[in-house]
Amino acid sequence: MASVSDAELKKMTQDERAKALGMTTEQLTGKSLYVEFDPDAEERFTYPWAPDVDFNKRTEFDCDGKTTTEVNSQIRELMREGYGTIVLKNPRGMHSLGVGILSRLNLIIEGSTGYFTVGLIDGPNVRITGRVGWSCGENMMSGTIMIEKNAGSTFGAAIRGGDLVCRGSVGSRTGIDQKGGTIIVGGDTGALSGFMMQRGRMVVCGNAGKNLGDSMYDGTIFVGGEIKSLGVDAVEAELTDLDKKWLTRKLTQYGLMPDKGVDHFTKVVAGKQLWNYDNLEPSEKKLIL
Amino acid sequence: MAGTQYRGSEITDVDQFLKDADGLASEREKEIGQHIGYRYDVNLVPDYDRITPFLEKYIETMGWDDLNWLEDVHMGYEEGMPAVFDRNNNGWVRVPDTIDLPDNQQDRDMIARELLIKFQMSDRHPLVNLRKAYMKF
Numbered sequence: 001m002a003s004v005s006d007a008e009l010k011k012m013t014q015d016e017r018a019k020a021l022g023m024t025t026e027q028l029t030g031k032s033l034y035v036e037f038d039p040d041a042e043e044r045f046t047y048p049w050a051p052d053v054d055f056n057k058r059t060e061f062d063c064d065g066k067t068t069t070e071v072n073s074q075i076r077e078l079m080r081e082g083y084g085t086i087v088l089k090n091p092r093g094m095h096s097l098g099v100g101i102l103s104r105l106n107l108i109i110e111g112s113t114g115y116f117t118v119g120l121i122d123g124p125n126v127r128i129t130g131r132v133g134w135s136c137g138e139n140m141m142s143g144t145i146m147i148e149k150n151a152g153s154t155f156g157a158a159i160r161g162g163d164l165v166c167r168g169s170v171g172s173r174t175g176i177d178q179k180g181g182t183i184i185v186g187g188d189t190g191a192l193s194g195f196m197m198q199r200g201r202m203v204v205c206g207n208a209g210k211n212l213g214d215s216m217y218d219g220t221i222f223v224g225g226e227i228k229s230l231g232v233d234a235v236e237a238e239l240t241d242l243d244k245k246w247l248t249r250k251l252t253q254y255g256l257m258p259d260k261g262v263d264h265f266t267k268v269v270a271g272k273q274l275w276n277y278d279n280l281e282p283s284e285k286k287l288i289l
Numbered sequence: 290m291a292g293t294q295y296r297g298s299e300i301t302d303v304d305q306f307l308k309d310a311d312g313l314a315s316e317r318e319k320e321i322g323q324h325i326g327y328r329y330d331v332n333l334v335p336d337y338d339r340i341t342p343f344l345e346k347y348i349e350t351m352g353w354d355d356l357n358w359l360e361d362v363h364m365g366y367e368e369g370m371p372a373v374f375d376r377n378n379n380g381w382v383r384v385p386d387t388i389d390l391p392d393n394q395q396d397r398d399m400i401a402r403e404l405l406i407k408f409q410m411s412d413r414h415p416l417v418n419l420r421k422a423y424m425k426f
Binding site: 017021045125141142160161250 | 333334336346347350352355359361376385388407408409410417421422
């Protein structure tokens with residue numbers, strides 16, 4: 001890799017930066033990519049570029065009268081100053097609040113928020129005292145989100161990791177295209193929840209709407225209440241002791257453990273009757289440590 | 290969606306894909322030349338009694354109460370070599386052959402989680418250059 005400082009890179013155009021970093025464009029062929037990397041040499045727990053924040057350094061600011069861009073920029077500026085606990089006041093249903101935070105942080109939002117709240121995050125712990133709109137936590141990678149009241153539809157769409165928790169009820173298509181992580185709903189969830197789920201786990205302490213787990217490829221859904229109907233290729237499976245242990249730990253952790261325990265939960269998985277791979281996928285590139 | 294039944298092979302041994310690099314057990318897998326689906330049980334949840342000291346420190350640093358997104362990370366196998374899937378560059382990262390594999394999947398999964406963290410947080414991760422080049426965040 002060419003030796004270029006970050007300061008120099010920032011002065012360049014995007015094309016110039018790519019060239020300076022030795023990057024080229026080429027037709028994807030699926031060939032192996034060899035990367036030299038010593039796993040014993042690394043002792044880092046956060047991304048190299050992430051701001052070093054202190055959870056004990058706390059601040060708060062008022063969102064009233066500000067645009068989403070201004071609020072999200074302010075969060076990043078405060079993180080650069082080392083603030084590890086940030087409280088947002090008066091969000092007033094603002095959309096896309098806290099989107100794209102990619103390192104550790106305690107973010108507390110006092111009030112209710114709109115569409116796409118804290119989507120695309122990777123690391124922070126978020127607590128929202130009110131309600132959230134559609135697509136809360138969409139594409140979340142890691143961290144925790146805790147919503148004290150209800151959430152809209154497509155809750156945790158395409159989530160890839162982390163814990164996304166709603167104490168209340170959520171709308172339809174919860175966890176659509178879920179690829180990992182955990183979604184926990186204290187109340188009920190709407191129709192088509194777990195649609196095209198691929199990995200991860202969903203826990204619904206209340207009732208689930210119709211077509212639960214429709215066309216799920218893999219992953220697991222646990223439901224404590226009634227299931228209106230199962231979707232195509234979703235089937236009930238045996239609740240194992242390890243499942244119960246995991247459920248108990250997760251629900252206790254978030255204060256959602258039902259009085260009657262977890263033995264009554266129904267486990268839903270993919271029936272795998274519709275699994276079909278008729279065409280070869282392009283070879284996956286491989287990284288060699 | 291086409292297809293009428295699950296046509297992948299069942300995983301019966303922790304070393305199944307080390308002993309048999311192709312691991313193509315079912316007729317359908319042999320026909321298309323690749324294994325169907327992930328090479329582990331996606332429903333297997335982590336046994337926290339087997340957590341490594343590195344992962345304990347990682348959880349504490351991040352301010353989480355558990356393994357969080359790493360719960361879904363398992364050790365898989367590619368061409369007879371142990372490997373862990375890196376979601377950020379959509380590729381398999383092979384585990385060095387200098388690392389001895391324990392004889393159970395839970396311990397192997399913990400090693401996979403630890404290696405994945407070390408790799409994703411390193412300066413050598415492929416996305417480090419991408420970030421610098423495109424400056425999206």
